[in-house]
Amino acid sequence: MSWPRLLVVAMVLVWCLLASPVPTSLRGSGALLVAFLVATGVTLGQNSQWRVWRRTSQLDEREGQARDHAYRLAFRAMGIGIFVLVVTAFIADVLHGQVRGPLAFADGPRYLIAALLLFGLLPTVILTWTEARSPAESPSATTSNRLPRIPTAVRPALAGVLVLGLWGAALWLVPAGTVRAIVVPSPNLSMSGGTCGAVQISRQLGDGLGAALNISTNICWNGRHAWDGDRSLGPAGKYPFPPVEGNPPTCSLGIDSSDFEPISSESCTEEHYPSGELRIVAQARVSSGIDGWLSRTIRASIAITAKGKVLKGD
């Protein structure tokens, strides 16, 4: 098999991984997959003289026919690709234990990116597969270099780095979303004479394309104090207010990594105030795909009063 076809196979496999319901989370490696697809797309684009983007008048008859044949196949393949994406979104939703139905597709940044890559790369990929020739065999390899100052072999790598760089820069520039906190009282759960409820806190960076800080825990309150219901169920088995000496008030909360940006370090602390108010402060370090070269801390905090009221977080 020629190397362009091998690249096509690799691209298809990587795209399938991006769109696949398994694994349910890419744990931050999504940006690398996108960079790989863009870089290989640039490679194949160079190999095909960017014919799918060129005017008919710039192509000879044979090249034009090959390009048009690729477009005909790409048009049909695009429909199939969208159908595959919708189905995998449904399956991923079920694997997540959720039943959001079609919202799973609309709400998943993974599928958005996979769809955009599909639209942009499909004609080039199909043209490469149907022709599968190396640059040396191309009759007009030297005529289509529109960026002569940059060596051809470097451009794919540059494209990949550019994708990661832009992603990382966006991570820096995009403001973090507002803190969303929901408290759902649990009438059946009470502790030490208090009422308990499930609390979900979330803060997104880059609308799901960056990272998401999602925390869920149980909070209890009795009119005089609010406390972390999960922690009170720990081995100490004691009502944890005030905090036990020598036992740092660190809440053990789960923080989810996003598909495209990994979360490196995470911490969550509780702060108790004399008024009985409990403040939960969670923060995480989000890194870009280039080994933490660009990273940023996102922070989410909410306060729960002794009567179970959630004060505005930041």
Next chain:
Amino acid sequence: MWIPVILLALIIGAGLALVDTTVSPFGLSTLLTLIYVALCAATALVVRRVTAQPGNWLGRRRVRRGVVLLAVLSCLLMVAVPAGGLGGTVLLLLLFLALCNVVLARATAQVAVSLPRPLDERQGSLRDHGYRLAYWLLAGIAGLLALVTYFAGSAARAWLGTALVSGPFIAFVVLAICLPTMIVAWIEPDRVMPAPPQSRSHVWAVRVAAVMVATSLLSPLLAAVGVELIPAQASQLERYSSLVSPKGSSCATLRRTTEIGFWFEARFVLDTEVCWNGHRARYLYGMNRSDCMASEWVLVSVSTSQCARRSKPNGTVEFNYTAWIHPDVLSFLARRLRVSVAVDRNGNVERTK
């Protein structure tokens, strides 16, 4: 080959077959639905073997563009259809789109799809240009829609989620099938060359194909109109005396079936047991709110407008059920049906409908 027509016909057939899950497995309506799907498939097989020249009228670019605009308008209306799955409006628009596509396929001499005969250079160039435009148009629309709805907030995402199970997704599928034909019809210049003479057998094949296409498209419409026009078929009231009755009372089971429509149909079964003792009549079953529904309905929707049971001072018990029946195609049509029965204190049936 009229691949777009084939696929559209199959989509319509499958949509009609799957849209209603209350079909009884051995009912006549189910059989008719299966026959209809088979007709669609047979039509597809016939028309794929027939190529027809557009003729003078469809050869005009202005006419073709008018048909394309109508098809685009239908797609936009489909996008605007509120959520609720495959509703009657979507099916109607789908039928209209199929009709538009048949016209466009003829107007373009099916150059946008692969043909058993080779295309000349002009036709090949036209088809290729159509596919290139179609690809970027559809990819652009879908990509832009996905981007905008994703970043516009949760409400927009919720809309996209709903769109995937309603009209907009069907519009996307239709465009994914028909867009090249529509674009070729839009960009092709006026035809000035007269159509080549056709053999007699070919003319007949075209006529047969046209009749089959017309039958495939019109039969759902006729069935929908039939819901409105065909008289209701009501059986005689059957009355069976009950062997076991409460002390001092007599009981009987009353049964009557009413059917509305043919193929697109609804069936209502009045099935109740009433007892009487000379002072008053009372029901044992069959006059509850849960009995106010059709027992079977195929490709129609049934909405209850009245459901009432009443015991009169003179001891008569009566039951009235009124419903509106809307065909899934041409759903603005409606047929009112009333099922009513009254039994007096001596067990006489005063009135049935």
